[in-house]
Amino acid sequence: MAETPAAEKTQYQGQMHLLQKEMMGRYFERVTRAAEKGEGKAVYMLISGNPVELVQAFDLIPVYPEIDALQLAAKKSALPFILKAEELGYSMDNCAYVKADVGMFLGDRKTPFATIPLPSLILCNYVGCNVYLQWFEHLAEYCDGQLYNLDIPFLRDPSGVPSAEDVTYVVRQLEEVIEACERLTGKKLDYAKLKQIVSRSSETGQMWARIKALTKNLPSPFDAYFDSVTMMAPLYCLRGTEEGVRFFETALKEMEEKVRLGQGPLPQERFRFVIEGPPPWGHLRAFRDMFSKWGAVAVASTYSTVGGLWEFGFHHDANHPLESIAQHMLQWNVTNRNFLQRYQQLRRYVEEWHADALVIHSVKSCRLFSAGQGDMREYFTKELNVPTLLIESDLEDPRYFSEAQLKNRVDAFFESLEHKKMVRAGADAGGAA
């Protein structure tokens, strides 16, 4: 049996992480001021394929209940809210993001990171996830708020692209969202301003794509799962702003420098894996350490493409702002793509990012991600011969994180990968002799 290596922890805290902390701190201050002092109006939205550009164009404040929920989990304060929601009638089996958020929403909306304002508009960008519809329907009932269901037709055609009618339908709805924002702010849309914001989104998307391509390097300069989440908050909350552009310039420069120096997130990169599924926010550190101890680095992740999929060539087009926002929502994010398109996305990651394995983190809360991942495993192991590990926990609910069990599974998997590597190295050496 191979010796279990001692735990290796990443100590890396670059400029990017500091800047993220500072910018997100400012964002949450703005959110809190809206709640406590009535400065500005909040628009609730969902992360998947979010049309944040429209909200920025009206200087409204984007508030994402998913980010609030994941922050609650990360700060280990989700469980009391989940329990409160369950007391109100939510099931053990309902998505815990929703339960944590509802529990928080129905109280004083004070959290360890911000006070959450009531929504002036509840914009349900229904991009893939069906629970989104329920979630915002519930919030609207609880606060008697204005709800708009922005319906995004799912990618259901074998071609994998939306039809012209799908695009028209979304653009027409975006125009209605603009009208709703105009009523809310008493201002007409400044089209030139929208174009400028979309242009910044385009720049941001292109930089993000370049950053993600850097993990094709050996070693990978950062972990495309655990470090990507650092970059995702600015991508959703600050996309389209100057600040957001500055963040991504800094991140890109820093990561390019790491590539030049041959540095990775771990002292030694021994395994490269692709990971599917959202992270267990309440136990991110413990989860990361399970992989770090094996020198395993995530070189690509589907989770980092929930809000948008930029690494395969898409970027916003300032000359066609509404059409490109529609394209982003319809086609260029993982959640609105069908399950088989996700298999192909993962396959590209494994092949083009030179990964040794696929790890599927199956979370109970998010069935959009998880339902059917056993079939995905079947495809990767049987059809493509890619070593695949399927593990289960949750993204929010701490009751579903069984650390010892997960550790055993991860250890057994990498042990067997290591064994295969040794056998292969032995065979190669034998062949060369």
Place this chain on the structure above:
Amino acid sequence: MTTVENIVSRYREPLENSPLDLVQDWKRTRPDAKIVGCYPVYTPVELIHAAGMLPVGVIGAGNRLEIAHADSRFQSFVCSIVKSTLELGLTDRLKFLDGMVFHSICDPARNLGSVFTRNFPDLMVEYIHFPQNMTSPHTVEYMLAEYKRIAVSYEKLARRKITDEALSNSIALYNTQRRLMRELYAIRHATPQNLSTVECYVLTRIGTLLPAEEHIAILEEAIPQLRQRNEKPKDRIRVVLEGSFCEQPPLELLEGLEAAGCYILDDDFVIGWRWFAEDIPTDGDPMRNLANAYLNRSVYSGVKHDTREPKSKHLIDKFKDARADAVLILAAKFCEPALFDYALYKRALEKEGIPHLCLEFEEKMWIFDKARTEVETFVESMLFD
């Protein structure tokens, strides 16, 4: 004349054992006929029928099918119907189907559509995205485009054009079927002692498996007989049942609920096949009529998010309309739409002071004592408090 008792006993056993056997029996005598399976909840079956094919409801496998393969593809926290449907496919029990259509009802059902596409390459697998923006004036155009797209797919499979005339005729046919089912439910509404829940269920569910013409003939024979019945009402509470719009509860469970002391005056079993509260117009552009009807004439449902009126208002209206004593929520285990709805229903029912009970079921369940005891306790608390 075939009696209602005979009809129910003729069909009850296949419905409990293996519902799709009824379709296979039909196919044996018509080997060239094409059949499209419809996953819950609502399918515009007229489009399939107008292409000369038979639409049939593939609504789970009941509690007699052992899940031996599908549970390695779908996790323990996914509802039973997703797994039983895949199991039917993986054990070659859907070979008689030419196509299968899924809809945007929930996340597992959507992924199941993709898993079907990968695992059964010979089957035409379609997916309809039903709009969730019910207020935009542009939605109907989107829907029309979606129906045109799906119609092309059916035409390819059937090798036959869907003409306006054929579609209008299909709409008229299914209008008749739905109208008769509304009549059936009206009988139960007015005189629940004359039509048991299981009888009503069997008479309805066979409509998802037989050609509409045959189902219509059966209902036309049954309904006058039911109107002649004159049973004495029992000392039971009157309830409306909600939450079983997709996965279907075992018939033994329904019997148990009634025996525990409830008249179930209204429910949402196989609601997708009873989707319209009134006829769809047959004059004018039939496809537009079909699309318009979805937006403006369909019943409320946990899988349709109409911001014009809260679902709980509809449930309370249904309760009042039935002059019921209580609401029974019967939700499939792990069914996120039904379980989320319950939170809103509970709040609204409490506000109105309407007694209610929430039970979870699984199509594969075998033991009903616990559910029965819970309902008995609930009924007793209502009758004697």
